[in-house]
Amino acid sequence: MPKQATQGFNGRLVFAIAAAALGSAFQHGYNTGVVNAPQKLIEEWITETEQNRTGQVVDQSKVTIIWSIAVAIFCVGGMIGGAITGIVAERFGRKGGLLLNNVLVALAAIFEGASKAAGSFEMIIIGRFFIGINSGLNAGLAPMYLAEISPVHLRGAVGTVYQLVITISILVSQILGLESILGTEDSWPILLAITVVPGIFQLATLPICPESPKYLLLSKGQEMEAQRALTWLRGSIEVHDEMDDMRNEYEAMKLVPKVTLKEMFVNATLRIPLIIAMMVMVAQQLSGINAVMFFSTKIFRMAQLDDKSAQYATLGMGAVNVFMTLVSMVIVEKAGRKTLLLIGFAGMCCTTILLTICLAYVQNAALWVSYISILLVILFVVMFAIGPGSIPWFLVSELFNQSARGAATSLAVAINWTANFIVGIGFLPLQEALGGNVFIIFTILLALFVLFVYKKVPETKNKTIEEISSMFRQISYQ
Numbered sequence: 001m002p003k004q005a006t007q008g009f010n011g012r013l014v015f016a017i018a019a020a021a022l023g024s025a026f027q028h029g030y031n032t033g034v035v036n037a038p039q040k041l042i043e044e045w046i047t048e049t050e051q052n053r054t055g056q057v058v059d060q061s062k063v064t065i066i067w068s069i070a071v072a073i074f075c076v077g078g079m080i081g082g083a084i085t086g087i088v089a090e091r092f093g094r095k096g097g098l099l100l101n102n103v104l105v106a107l108a109a110i111f112e113g114a115s116k117a118a119g120s121f122e123m124i125i126i127g128r129f130f131i132g133i134n135s136g137l138n139a140g141l142a143p144m145y146l147a148e149i150s151p152v153h154l155r156g157a158v159g160t161v162y163q164l165v166i167t168i169s170i171l172v173s174q175i176l177g178l179e180s181i182l183g184t185e186d187s188w189p190i191l192l193a194i195t196v197v198p199g200i201f202q203l204a205t206l207p208i209c210p211e212s213p214k215y216l217l218l219s220k221g222q223e224m225e226a227q228r229a230l231t232w233l234r235g236s237i238e239v240h241d242e243m244d245d246m247r248n249e250y251e252a253m254k255l256v257p258k259v260t261l262k263e264m265f266v267n268a269t270l271r272i273p274l275i276i277a278m279m280v281m282v283a284q285q286l287s288g289i290n291a292v293m294f295f296s297t298k299i300f301r302m303a304q305l306d307d308k309s310a311q312y313a314t315l316g317m318g319a320v321n322v323f324m325t326l327v328s329m330v331i332v333e334k335a336g337r338k339t340l341l342l343i344g345f346a347g348m349c350c351t352t353i354l355l356t357i358c359l360a361y362v363q364n365a366a367l368w369v370s371y372i373s374i375l376l377v378i379l380f381v382v383m384f385a386i387g388p389g390s391i392p393w394f395l396v397s398e399l400f401n402q403s404a405r406g407a408a409t410s411l412a413v414a415i416n417w418t419a420n421f422i423v424g425i426g427f428l429p430l431q432e433a434l435g436g437n438v439f440i441i442f443t444i445l446l447a448l449f450v451l452f453v454y455k456k457v458p459e460t461k462n463k464t465i466e467e468i469s470s471m472f473r474q475i476s477y478q
């Protein structure tokens, strides 16, 4: 057995993964899901607050707009956070950036937690903006740290931990949002402020872990520190091979000039994979997954469930999401990226057609129609988690070599949050206008994405970066 393969997980590495991933991906997932369950409660409170201020009856559409802003501003923060990831990661380091990022968590928890007491829904909006910036930064910094501290043969498995923690923390947010826990008129501010807990966990654990060895060597040129960090992470002083690999990478990096943003669009060898990376990111978001995530409780109520059953159905959806993300993690190396993307998007497309039909008849139909709508929503999540949920994040890294990966990733991540924002701000007004027919929009988009993936996305399974790059060189000369 080669020496590297015997060098698997050890207690310290697992500790570092937990310290970095739990405290960061949790913010991303928890704040995606937390607005779901207490929507009705908070909207009622906004209505009352606004009524007291103006002394007039408040238009429901105004409350809808305020709530949509509070939900969607999370993504605006995410775009900003994603865009500044590179600067923060170089200036403060991966670990340093992650730790510093918790200042935003504290601010968000204070603003959101105190909003009710202060009688200001604006404070929820401000708090969600802060936690959005935090999550955008986390989405860049944490996977970077995870990839850089992992042994080469574990990098894929460790990389998916980020996505897995997101799905788990969405589920946690849904459980805590139950009426019997924190989803009540009095305790929803606590529900929002609980986001501070993983921040405290990270501040208590991450300082014990070393900075990324690759950052220390490749960015800072600190060879001794890099070696010390690597020794800590491997729990062994036998790190010479890995240090040699890193030194080679360092030398190679000096030879290749850094790819500029302009070159990414001008050079066809880079432009083709860039378009694919960005399209897959857009497809992930415009598939409608976050419309379902943000508003599932409302969808279940449209399917004529009472409030309590709607919340439990949402919970089941979260559990399915976690389970299927685990499944996709296991099968992605065997089934291939392209296959799982196609199955996922095609499955989602068919599901939205059936869902539209069900929701059209649900008002005057038998009870079983509403149960079928719920099953369809859960099937939608299954199809998302099987591939479109996790693969876009891998794929960007697989399509580019070291010199272009940074620029490509920041563009792809920024466009992901932008699309996320568009769905967040647009879905509820559209749903008010179109009712259940709103899903037809996603049906059409999903059909286009299936076509795009089928025609343009290459299979990257078991291919090296060089093989993939030469494939794009050939395509660009045709």
Ligand SMILES: *[C@@H]1O[C@H](CO)[C@@H](O)[C@H](O)[C@H]1NC(C)=O
Binding pocket: 045, 048, 049, 052, 119
């Ligand atoms: C609105 O005013 C009433 C009467 O003063 C008060 O009881 C209630 O708590 C106020 N509601 C909010 C949300 O400020």
